[in-house]
Amino acid sequence: MTARTILIVDDDTELREALVEQLSLYDEFATIQADSAANGIALAKDDHIDLLLMDVGLPDIDGREAVKLLRKNGFKAPIIMLTGHDGDSDTILGLEAGANDYVTKPFKFAVLLARVRAHLRQHEQSEDATFAIGRYSFRPAAKIMQDDKGSKVRLTEKETSILKFLYRAGEKPVTRDILLHEVWGYNSGVTTHTLETHIYRLRQKIERDPSNAELLVTEAGGYKLVP
Amino acid sequence: MTARTILIVDDDTELREALVEQLSLYDEFATIQADSAANGIALAKDDHIDLLLMDVGLPDIDGREAVKLLRKNGFKAPIIMLTGHDGDSDTILGLEAGANDYVTKPFKFAVLLARVRAHLRQHEQSEDATFAIGRYSFRPAAKIMQDDKGSKVRLTEKETSILKFLYRAGEKPVTRDILLHEVWGYNSGVTTHTLETHIYRLRQKIERDPSNAELLVTEAGGYKLVP
DNA sequence: CTGTTTTTCACATCGCCGTGAGAACAGCGA
DNA sequence: TCGCTGTTCTCACGGCGATGTGAAAAACAG
Numbered sequence: 001m002t003a004r005t006i007l008i009v010d011d012d013t014e015l016r017e018a019l020v021e022q023l024s025l026y027d028e029f030a031t032i033q034a035d036s037a038a039n040g041i042a043l044a045k046d047d048h049i050d051l052l053l054m055d056v057g058l059p060d061i062d063g064r065e066a067v068k069l070l071r072k073n074g075f076k077a078p079i080i081m082l083t084g085h086d087g088d089s090d091t092i093l094g095l096e097a098g099a100n101d102y103v104t105k106p107f108k109f110a111v112l113l114a115r116v117r118a119h120l121r122q123h124e125q126s127e128d129a130t131f132a133i134g135r136y137s138f139r140p141a142a143k144i145m146q147d148d149k150g151s152k153v154r155l156t157e158k159e160t161s162i163l164k165f166l167y168r169a170g171e172k173p174v175t176r177d178i179l180l181h182e183v184w185g186y187n188s189g190v191t192t193h194t195l196e197t198h199i200y201r202l203r204q205k206i207e208r209d210p211s212n213a214e215l216l217v218t219e220a221g222g223y224k225l226v227p
Numbered sequence: 228m229t230a231r232t233i234l235i236v237d238d239d240t241e242l243r244e245a246l247v248e249q250l251s252l253y254d255e256f257a258t259i260q261a262d263s264a265a266n267g268i269a270l271a272k273d274d275h276i277d278l279l280l281m282d283v284g285l286p287d288i289d290g291r292e293a294v295k296l297l298r299k300n301g302f303k304a305p306i307i308m309l310t311g312h313d314g315d316s317d318t319i320l321g322l323e324a325g326a327n328d329y330v331t332k333p334f335k336f337a338v339l340l341a342r343v344r345a346h347l348r349q350h351e352q353s354e355d356a357t358f359a360i361g362r363y364s365f366r367p368a369a370k371i372m373q374d375d376k377g378s379k380v381r382l383t384e385k386e387t388s389i390l391k392f393l394y395r396a397g398e399k400p401v402t403r404d405i406l407l408h409e410v411w412g413y414n415s416g417v418t419t420h421t422l423e424t425h426i427y428r429l430r431q432k433i434e435r436d437p438s439n440a441e442l443l444v445t446e447a448g449g450y451k452l453v454p
Numbered sequence: 455c456t457g458t459t460t461t462t463c464a465c466a467t468c469g470c471c472g473t474g475a476g477a478a479c480a481g482c483g484a
Numbered sequence: 485t486c487g488c489t490g491t492t493c494t495c496a497c498g499g500c501g502a503t504g505t506g507a508a509a510a511a512c513a514g
Contacts, residue, residue, distance in 0.1 A: 088337065092341040101328070115322065197495090198471085424505085
């Protein structure tokens with residue numbers, strides 16, 4: 001499992017650092033931080049973010065407005081707002097603005113963690129889920145890989161399935177047989193040679209030097225994805 | 228917009244009726260109720276449910292166990308749990324069991340409403356979103372329509388897109404031009420005649436009598452879906 | 455009755471996919 | 485080192501389904 005990147009936006013340095021520290025204990029997470037909405041929005045634009053934790057009460061822009069801005073700019077990852085008091089209207093307006101969830105301070109870290117995991121899990125099978133693979137941004141629902149330069153590679157159905165499954169496996173190599181069964185189903189009468197051909201075609205599309213794979217690598221009787 | 232069906236499971240009749248009454252004020256919702264987990268699970272099996280509201284403290288089965296059971300049986304719609312006291316472990320264990328959200332009693336109805344809407348919105352573009360169209364259950368991600376008898380109809384890419392968009396429009400007819408732009412994009416060089424052919428093929432697949440459409444009906448210079 | 459909308463169906467093309475056949479390569483025992 | 489074997493890669497071929505279009509029939513509106 002590749003680490004998911006979480007952006008934390010809060011002007012309270014102490015809380016922010018505490019969150020970073022706690023989350024870093026789990027190697028399923030990587031963190032980035034910002035102390036203002038403006039900085040947070042800038043980071044969200046540049047980097048690939050899997051989930052956003054944001055305080056409602058920020059010095060520069062109101063949290064709800066920031067959410068609206070982000071969504072208008074095409075930010076699709078789940079957003080969890082951290083709110084000071086338990087104000088109902090905060091919750092309602094925030095959710096309507098485009099936030100996915102609210103957690104009231106003070107909160108137990110374990111509660112936040114559970115919600116973070118739940119939202120990541122959900123989002124990863126939504127239509128606008130986007131994964132970072134090498135220099136590409138991979139959108140399964142659109143069957144497209146987009147270069148960091150912006151040039152797009154169109155993928156076929158099978159190619160998308162293969163990449164989806166390899167991504168879920170993270171850095172670990174996946175056996176041909178397993179991959180075969182996951183993509184084609186258990187009684188498909190298709191041999192691993194078919195899979196190999198698909199891998200070949202994928203490499204022609206996405207590797208800089210197809211004869212020298214750097215992203216989609218052969219290893220231990222199977223394939224794996226290199227981030 | 229077709230009404231979404233919400234199943235409410237709670238042994239507190241007063242609260243249950245109150246929720247039903249409130250939700251019925253909006254014609255975007257239809258409600259079903261059950262006073263025990265067992266009854267709720269039974270209903271969830273038979274009917275098409277878009278969202279489940281469930282009390283944690285039920286007389287027969289614990290709410291969390293009920294959630295686990297439902298998920299194990301393949302229930303995919305979002306589940307919002309209603310919890311009496313604000314117990315952290317309740318929340319965490321509930322989310323891990325497969326619930327999507329928690330709301331603590333007492334709650335303002337407007338808050339619950341906002342969360343219900345947020346979850347419906349999210350779920351409708353997830354991979355296991357399922358829509359009820361006539362006697363069919365339509366799963367866009369799988370590109371399949373399943374009869375109430377269980378027989379499956381495989382759909383093509385374009386057919387799926389067309390149905391997805393028509394469903395979102397609800398009972399209102401959609402102009403050929405709009406549909407064309409939504410499915411093919413704005414500069415595709417394809418005429419409405421192509422769309423008409425796709426509609427023809429769809430009807431061959433899903434209508435009982437293709438020459439006498441009952442589901443995918445022509446109206447006002449466009450098409451609409453009849454529930 | 456006439457022009458327009460809508461349906462019906464056949465045809466041609468294109469892309470996806472599975473397979474065959476051979477090349478390249480690595481490992482291993484003699 | 486040589487030869488054998490199994491794995492992996494490369495590439496071309498053929499089939500099939502999805503899609504767009506043409507042509508004509510049918511339905512409909514005025």
